[in-house]
Amino acid sequence: MIRSVLAAVLLVAACSSPPASDPAAGETATATAAYTAQFHDSARARSALETLSSDEFEGRKTGEPGNLKAREWIIDQLEARGVDPLLVDGFEAPFSTASFSEGKEGVSGINLLAVINDQPGAPVIVISAHYDHVGTGEDGIYNGADDNASGVAALLEAISWFQENAPETTLVFAFFDAEEMGIAGSAAFVHDLPEEIEDRLAFNLNLDMVSRADKGDIFAVGTYHYPELVPVIDAVAAEAPLTLSKGHDSPEWGNQNWSTMSDHAPFLRAGVPIIYLGVEDHADYHKVTDTFDKVDPNTFARAVDTVLMVAEAIDEHVASNGE
Template identity: 30%
Template structure:
């Protein structure tokens, strides 16, 4: 059964876009910056789960997917907060592009990034520009570029903005326990968490490249044409939402540009980011997805120590 026919069975809210629109092919510094400016605005007070600001972010993500003619869905779940164990309602936001190959479209690649952050503590807003407004902005821009080439993809692609990652990977855990497609059909999950601090050596770090055939070679090969210097690990699967997928026997890539002195501090603001460098990182990730989604690349899970 086609993926799209299954979707309504799994979601609380289903948005589908029918109007014709235009998806921009280029990933631009201007658009990345615009997304990050919205996500780090003082009015959103650090994008904490369960707040009105959280709802505003969800609306923004839905509207962006819809504006690019991506069928868009919301997955609602309860998140138990670390600070006091109370539960709040929050959401994952998903967009779906179905592949064009009658057989390979049953295989799914997921591109994800968490949109939440730490909120406000005392009088300080934890803006979370690098962590993870940068990844969320890249998710939207890469999705838009893939839509511009949607007729080329053989495999299906699901874009997911996860909620409540900072509370313990809760959004991704909820998704893998409540997937919209059979879990066995998810062949690769690429996670973006902190893409805004590309250094002078253009290092892009990743773990999990050995969890699928040819992963290490592919990610190294794509570095130079995209003006980045990949630091590729076969294993090292830890730290963010891709872990939830790895635990289910799904191949993963966890991609970031390294830690910095602003991590989990109020000083993680847009002014500290290398947004022009993020354009290169986003194009690098886009190219990796297209290499796999448009081909008959043999995908299987390879566990790592």
């Protein structure tokens, strides 16, 4: 359903777009040209990105007041969407890594967990994004617009989509804390899986830095480890509004191998199939200049639609393969 609609839209766009002078210019033009979002509310997504990356949240560092404000804001968004918490006590899932950090000082924080279509026996896909960032420094506030207010905004739009378009699997939406402190929140989640899903975990789709596709492409990381996902990603790539590339997940990438660089890493180490969606590093990565004004609205709208297409494809793949 989702792919056939988008294919028709892209065909119209392709017929009306002027030819580019070279392939690289064509990619950039496609990303920044006017684009109407097909599967999400782009104004709402952009507002979420702007809000979460504003000075009010003081860089969202774990354990600091700005992080608490961010957590409260996300909970407000979840309640407004009418999505259910995974846990009986609510959305918050406090954690500490002290019990398994092998002598290192433990990290504490609070993950936020929501669920859609929680059916007994259904395989579980965790769709995740971390909401923390690195706080403030002598040079100002590290607002973390791309890293990772963008992933949180996209994750909220995924909730809205699947609330209206029921998935075939059980979807857990995880807003992880303390990613910037050693990928602690997701590590704690995987180490001590909630009993509600511990026997059903089948997949992790992780979103981290999805807005600054400045060259018109976003990477799907994980097919090197799970080759059976190649046709899944290729099918989406054929119709996605951004260039969806495979890579950054094998030894040949050297220090640009992202296999263990974000919250998908604990899942991968536990033998859970993963796809990580993210853009390549840019000049504003982990700087005070990673701000809302650097995000092109059309590029971001294309990115969120691409995220939703991948999420739909993964849901279908996991359901059809009885993971």
